[in-house]
Amino acid sequence: MKDFSCPQNMYSLKSRDGRNICFAGGDGCYLFDETGKEYVDLWNGFGSVLLGYNDEDIVKGFNYLISNRALSLQAPTSYLKQLSRLLLEDYPHKSQIGIFPTGTSAVRAATLAALQKTGKDFVLSSGYHGWDVMWSKGTRLFEPNSYGVIDFYYIIEKLEELVHLYKDRVAAVVVSPDFSYFGNAFYGKLFSICKENKLLIIVDDVKCGYRYAWGPSLSPEAFPADIYVVSKCIANGARISCLIGNEDIMKHISDFCFTSFFDIYSTASAVITLKKIKERNVQQKIREAGDRLILGVEQIIKKWGLPISITGNGNLFQFVLASSELSEAFYQQCTDNGIALYKDDNQCPSYAFDDNALRKVLSKFEEVLSSMALMFPGLLGKDIPIKRFHLAAYYQTDGCAEAMDYDEKVSLITELLYR
Structure with missing residues (x-):
């Protein structure tokens, strides 16, 4: 049987064997696929589910x-x-x-x-x-x-x-x-x-x-x-x-x-x-919970020495990774461990993301990042190339970050779109 597809299914979560994952339901900040597997959702439909699923x-x-x-x-x-x-x-x-x-x-x-x-x-x-x-x-x-x-x-x-x-x-x-x-x-x-x-x-x-x-x-x-x-x-x-x-x-x-x-x-x-x-006061509560999440993940990143950074704040944030190979592995490991993320783009927690979900997802990130430390020993302790931040800005905005100089901006857009 053929798997379903769409013109740009890069937004779909995929299983390790490459199949698109279909979801059967959601509750609060959790998604459930057709097998019953639970995912902590930080993707939230490209950030459109602000309150959470099945809101009362x-x-x-x-x-x-x-x-x-x-x-x-x-x-x-x-x-x-x-x-x-x-x-x-x-x-x-x-x-x-x-x-x-x-x-x-x-x-x-x-x-x-x-x-x-x-x-x-x-x-x-x-x-x-x-x-x-x-x-x-x-x-x-x-x-x-x-x-x-x-x-x-x-x-x-x-x-x-x-x-x-x-x-x-x-x-x-x-x-x-x-x-x-x-x-x-x-x-x-x-x-x-x-x-x-x-x-x-x-x-x-x-x-x-x-x-x-x-x-x-x-x-x-x-x-x-x-x-x-x-x-x-x-x-x-x-x-x-x-x-x-x-x-x-x-x-x-x-x-x-x-x-x-x-x-x-x-x-x-x-x-x-x-x-x-x-x-x-929904946005403030999301900000507080999201900031705690970012702090917790940053501590795990530091513990394992992986070249990963987080930009933004608890309402909307983005992971920046040192290489495309590291990025591919990170998002796949997150999916495998039950974390739903928007690949290479912004993550947006919902109002339903509470302390229980925080503890659960930090445990999952510990599993993800400890596994990646074993997969990429040569990257431990390395810096993130500045170009990866420039690319991350483009992935999130379709443009060039304010901090880049003029020549860097023109060079990046030329490389991405006109070569």
């Missing part, structure tokens, strides 16, 4: 919908109004939201709206905005693709250069915030360039919005954008994304609709999730 408030909400014969309802409901109020209170200068099935479709709609509003034909971009051909690379580095999108890969000097080169043709800058490799000074410079040149700013907050605290990842007061898109953290894995802006931009997407526009499952999930994370 989500289940209670769905039971209410079922008992009221509303679970498959495809019509306007009070949940739409509640969702709008919950989101707009965090964006004091915005007046409308648009609902989309995915972050990809919402960011695409925001970009098209910016092009229509300005009548211009180029957009400058940094970060991952979804699996859409709109974001494909240009034929040459720093040149527009067939959709008029130019990726500057978080290289602020290149952004300035492109703005001046195409000044009368650029409608907007689209950026996905990241806080492992970029600080407020970077975003301050980016926003300043946009404001000086009267460019619209689209913040693709699909990954980081509501991740670190209640609300957008970039303060609307300090970093006022024209359009925001939020998704992953707002509905505990349900299929929904929200575009937030004012009427002058939102009118350009007023005719947008899709088959499940009024899907009560998604809007109810978002309302229940947002209310809970606001009332329970």
Whole structure:
């Protein structure tokens, strides 16, 4: 029998014999595969399951919908109004939201709206905005693709250069915030360039919005954008994304609709999730538990002398390993020992990750890292090459870390994408 596959199944967890692992259920911070094996989940559906699996408030909400014969309802409901109020209170200068099935479709709609509003034909971009051909690379580095999108890969000097080169043709800058490799000074410079040149700013907050605290990842007061898109953290894995802006931009997407526009499952999930994370200080509790996890794993890494580092904080962090061979072995060993990780990218613990799970997963990491010390004796005590940090930044952001110098950034992107 053939194993299932997908165009890019690198995100699938695989057994040691190479078969994709299928999951049958989940509870709290645990996944269970079809054989009943348990995994401590730090992947959480690319970071979209913020509360954890089988959350009691989500289940209670769905039971209410079922008992009221509303679970498959495809019509306007009070949940739409509640969702709008919950989101707009965090964006004091915005007046409308648009609902989309995915972050990809919402960011695409925001970009098209910016092009229509300005009548211009180029957009400058940094970060991952979804699996859409709109974001494909240009034929040459720093040149527009067939959709008029130019990726500057978080290289602020290149952004300035492109703005001046195409000044009368650029409608907007689209950026996905990241806080492992970029600080407020970077975003301050980016926003300043946009404001000086009267460019619209689209913040693709699909990954980081509501991740670190209640609300957008970039303060609307300090970093006022024209359009925001939020998704992953707002509905505990349900299929929904929200575009937030004012009427002058939102009118350009007023005719947008899709088959499940009024899907009560998604809007109810978002309302229940947002209310809970606001009332329970969810992000702070995730941060505290995640920080304890990072500290514990770092102590085990130090004990065995392996060249592995961790960037980020307890809300979102990434493993950086000294070689591709070490990386392959690490992620496979973790899978074998019942730890579900997002390979080479960011890990995002959920609210359900508690002290019991911490003790369990640290024991598993002890097994993983002690085995790897035997597998890679020649790497013990070695430093991690700086290029591995540069690659890790690219894997997480689709761009270049702020700390790299200009020539290193251009060289890395050329090597990865244009050779």
